[in-house]
Amino acid sequence: HVAERTLTDIEAIIDKSGLTDRAKRFSRSVFREIAVAEGKVHGKPPEEVHFHEIGALDSIVDIVGVCVCLDLLDVDAVYASELHEGRGFVNTRHGRLPVPVPAVLEMLADSDIPFITEDIQSELITPTGIGLIKTFAKGFGPMPPMRIEKTGYGFGKRDVGRLNALRVMLGESVETPPAAKPTALPDSPDLARPSVSPVPEALSAHGPSAGRDEIVSLEANLDDMSAEALGYAMERLLAEGALDVFFTPIYMKKNRPATKLTVLVRPADAAALTDVVFRETTTLGVREARLVREVMGRRTERVELPLYGEVRVKVASRKDVERFAPEYEDCRAIAAEYGLALDQVYELARERYRSQNEERRAQRDSNQAHR
Numbered sequence: 001h002v003a004e005r006t007l008t009d010i011e012a013i014i015d016k017s018g019l020t021d022r023a024k025r026f027s028r029s030v031f032r033e034i035a036v037a038e039g040k041v042h043g044k045p046p047e048e049v050h051f052h053e054i055g056a057l058d059s060i061v062d063i064v065g066v067c068v069c070l071d072l073l074d075v076d077a078v079y080a081s082e083l084h085e086g087r088g089f090v091n092t093r094h095g096r097l098p099v100p101v102p103a104v105l106e107m108l109a110d111s112d113i114p115f116i117t118e119d120i121q122s123e124l125i126t127p128t129g130i131g132l133i134k135t136f137a138k139g140f141g142p143m144p145p146m147r148i149e150k151t152g153y154g155f156g157k158r159d160v161g162r163l164n165a166l167r168v169m170l171g172e173s174v175e176t177p178p179a180a181k182p183t184a185l186p187d188s189p190d191l192a193r194p195s196v197s198p199v200p201e202a203l204s205a206h207g208p209s210a211g212r213d214e215i216v217s218l219e220a221n222l223d224d225m226s227a228e229a230l231g232y233a234m235e236r237l238l239a240e241g242a243l244d245v246f247f248t249p250i251y252m253k254k255n256r257p258a259t260k261l262t263v264l265v266r267p268a269d270a271a272a273l274t275d276v277v278f279r280e281t282t283t284l285g286v287r288e289a290r291l292v293r294e295v296m297g298r299r300t301e302r303v304e305l306p307l308y309g310e311v312r313v314k315v316a317s318r319k320d321v322e323r324f325a326p327e328y329e330d331c332r333a334i335a336a337e338y339g340l341a342l343d344q345v346y347e348l349a350r351e352r353y354r355s356q357n358e359e360r361r362a363q364r365d366s367n368q369a370h371r
Contacts (some may be wrong), residue, residue, distance in 0.1 A: 004050045007035040010060060019068065021302060026067035026135075034131040037106035059128055066132055073170065074364070076297060078136040079144055082114035086160065088121040103127040107134050112268045114140050122160045146171035215243065215291050216270040220283035221250065223258035230259060233280040240276050241269050296321070303352040308334045311349040324353055 035046035156164035296316040312327040326349035
C-alpha cells in the first residue's frame with residue numbers, strides 16, 4: 001500500500017517533527033516545488049494534489065534527509081552539472097508514462113536548467129530529484145572554483161549501460177579574479193542567454209550566496225506619462241519578476257523635464273520584462289546593458305514572537321559581515337492587530353533573532369566539540 005498524502009499532510013508531518021527550523025523550511029520548499037508542478041499537470045491547486053509515489057514514507061525520508069544534510073553541513077550554496085535524462089517509458093500509479101514524466105517536464109519549463117537527453121532506455125531524473133535540484137541549485141554547468149574537502153557517491157540499482165551514480169563534492173569556494181569591466185550593449189535584440197540560471201528567490205530555501213553574478217539593466221526615457229501611469233508600470237514590472245525598478249528625473253531635448261525608467265532583471269527574464277516595458281509605458285525603445293554585480297548572500301529566516309506570532313527576517317552576509325532586518329509587512333500586521341508601535345515590533349523581532357542566532361552558534365560549537 002502506498003500512502004496518498006496531500007501537501008498539507010506532508011507539511012504537517014514536517015512541522016510536527018523534531019527537525020531544526022531551517023531543515024523544516026528546506027523540506028517544505030522542496031515539496032511545494034513538486035506540488036506546484038503536479039498541480040499544473042493535473043489542473044489542481046498545489047494544496048489539492050495527492051502525492052502517490054512521492055507521498056510514501058521512504059520518499060519523504062529521501063527529501064527530508066537531503067534537507068537535514070544541507071542543514072547539518074551548513075552549506076552556503078549548491079551547484080549542479082547539466083541534467084541528463086533517458087528515454088522510453090516508466091510505470092507509475094497514473095499508468096505508463098513517457099520519459100521525462102510530465103511533472104519533471106513541468107519543473108524544467110522556463111527554468112533555463114541545461115537539459116540533455118541520452119540514448120538510454122531508463123528514467124534518470126525523478127520528480128524528487130528535480131525538485132531538490134531546482135530548489136537548491138544556484139547554478140548549473142562547470143563546477144565553480146573550490147577546494148574539495150569530501151566526496152560521496154550514491155549508486156542506483158538499475159543497469160543503464162554505464163555508471164549509474166550521483167556524485168557530490170563538498171568544498172570551500174575559491175576567490176576568482178575580478179571580472180572584466182562590463183561593456184554596455186545597447187539595442188542588441190539577440191544577446192545570448194546565460195547557461196547558468198539562478199533559482200527564483202521565492203523558491204530558494206537558503207537564498208543566493210555571496211559573490212558575483214550577472215544582471216541586465218533595461219532603460220527607457222519617458223516624457224509623456226502621468227505619475228499614476230508610472231506608478232502602475234513599476235507595480236507591473238515588480239510583479240512580473242524585476243529585481244528592482246526606479247525612476248530618475250532627467251531633462252531631454254528642448255529642456256523638457258522627463259523620467260528615466262531603470263529596470264534591473266535576471267538575464268533569463270530580460271526579454272519578457274522588455275515586453276512589459278513596451279506594454280505599460282509610452283517608450284519607443286528600450287536600452288539594454290549587461291552588468292556584473294557583487295552581492296551579499298541572502299536568506300530568509302523566521303522568528304517566533306511569544307503572544308504575537310511569526311516574523312520573517314531578511315539576512316544578508318558576506319565573509320564576516322552580516323546584516324539583518326525584520327520583514328516590514330509581518331511587523332506591520334502584528335502592530336495593527338495588537339495595537340503596538342511599529343518600532344516596538346521591529347525591536348522584539350531583532351532581539352529574538354539575535355537570541356536565536358546565539359542559540360544556533362552554541363549548538364554548532366557543541367556539535368563540533370563532540371566530533
